[in-house]
């Protein structure tokens with residue numbers, strides 16, 4: 001905190017501030033006000049990005065009016081210059097002028113980047129900080145290196161808050177940022193986070209490492225920095241206001257994980273069962289990076305997804321029988337002494353929905369596909385006494401899996417001649433646009449079809465099966481069951497399965513609706529490609 005005696009502005013104290021500040025953008029002051037009006041009741045801490053306005057100074061009277069109407073709001077005025085990553089194409093003098101006017105308009109805080117601070121005369125900076133709370137900021141858009149260097153320069157100047165923002169190029173950068181915050185937040189009021197998709201750890205956990213607050217976007221599409229989560233995500237999914245030193249950290253790790261539905265599902269489960277835990281999407285570009293994070297944060301448990309399910313097995317201290325049988329681990333537990341234990345809940349994800357419907361001993365089950373999930377299914381179903389058949393695009397892979405799991409290989413041309421109790425689609429065919437099916441209608445001689453693809457919820461295979469009067473089991477059931485088992489392994493509590501299924505179904509419906517709106521826009525083909533791509537990612 002500043003030590004100066006000649007302070008005229010009421011100094012903003014950290015304990016007065018919520019943990020989440022929502023950045024509001026608009027090219028016209030009226031659109032900023034409109035957006036702020038819709039947010040302020042639930043989010044009294046806002047940042048107005050004046051540099052997005054076509055005429056920042058001219059917009060201030062309208063913003064002043066908003067501030068007068070909402071004395072409960074705390075609002076930061078930011079007018080970042082283009083050379084420092086903002087949109088203002090004016091001199092530092094013009095920037096200062098706008099921020100002084102913002103102070104006179106009733107903003108409680110202004111954000112000024114270090115580069116501009118350095119260009120000002122001491123008396124100019126003094127004039128600004130006498131009138132309004134000052135955040136001195138520094139943004140590194142390339143990496144998370146040498147955080148101390150800009151901070152050392154910043155701390156030469158008196159300010160209410162020091163904001164250091166970097167770019168995460170790997171997961172460990174979050175650890176670097178949080179260690180930096182821990183080292184400096186005892187002496188200074190700090191704000192710190194990493195931008196970029198890989199920066200989500202610091203955006204959520206930074207507040208417990210000493211960042212006074214963090215930033216969120218008003219909605220998807222209104223982000224003011226790469227990787228910025230929306231306010232709704234930070235508040236409702238990650239429960240940012242309740243994250244504290246005791247909060248246990250879990251996540252889904254893979255490459256990619258951007259569209260994973262696991263955070264929505266698992267955070268809902270933690271909230272429902274009042275477990276003080278947060279579950280993050282960790283985009284790990286290498287296993288080495290992931291393991292370094294697991295050790296340092298420390299992370300209590302992980303859902304492991306592609307492409308690390310097999311590679312992680314070598315890192316395990318011990319594992320459950322399904323992991324050893326399948327040779328793949330999708331669930332990690334880190335003990336307090338840092339040892340890693342592996343579990344495979346994919347197997348339960350396939351077996352449990354089937355067991356709930358039919359006796360598996362002696363059941364004739366056809367697996368289409370011979371990849372990782374088919375492998376879990378083959379071993380899991382054999383262990384339950386089922387008679388398992390495997391067919392696959394690549395014959396050798398099906399034959400090899402059949403040999404290992406003591407199942408039977410079936411030529412594709414033989415499928416239509418046989419009848420089964422269950423057919424399981426363990427390929428990605430049908431994902432995304434829902435127009436393809438791994439099997440033809442005449443091949444569906446079965447009582448049940450279990451399509452492990454769950455984006456979209458209604459695949460072509462599911463529709464064809466329904467039309468033939470076959471019972472269908474949607475892939476969502478596997479997703480929820482494997483997640484439920486993970487929850488139980490991590491917490492020792494029964495999983496709130498109904499809640500988990502509900503939130504994932506709703507999230508899928510929302511996504512489908514958004515994609516339908518996108519596809520009606522003129523560049524429909526581009527949107528369709530995007531939808532297929534995001535569905536592929538979601539299914540990992």
Ligand code: NAP
Pocket residue numbers: 349368369370371372373374392393394397425426427428429431438452453454475476478479480482539540
């Ligand atoms: P994987 O290891 O990559 O295996 C994919 C399998 O699908 C391989 O056997 C592959 O055949 C086959 N395949 C791929 N493209 C094909 C095509 N165009 N036509 C015919 N066969 C094709 O993937 P995985 O991890 O086993 O996952 C398989 C699918 O399961 C995923 O795509 C996802 O939809 C679903 N899944 C669902 C859940 C859930 O919770 N519901 C969880 C995980 C996965 P080749 O051997 O010839 O390459």
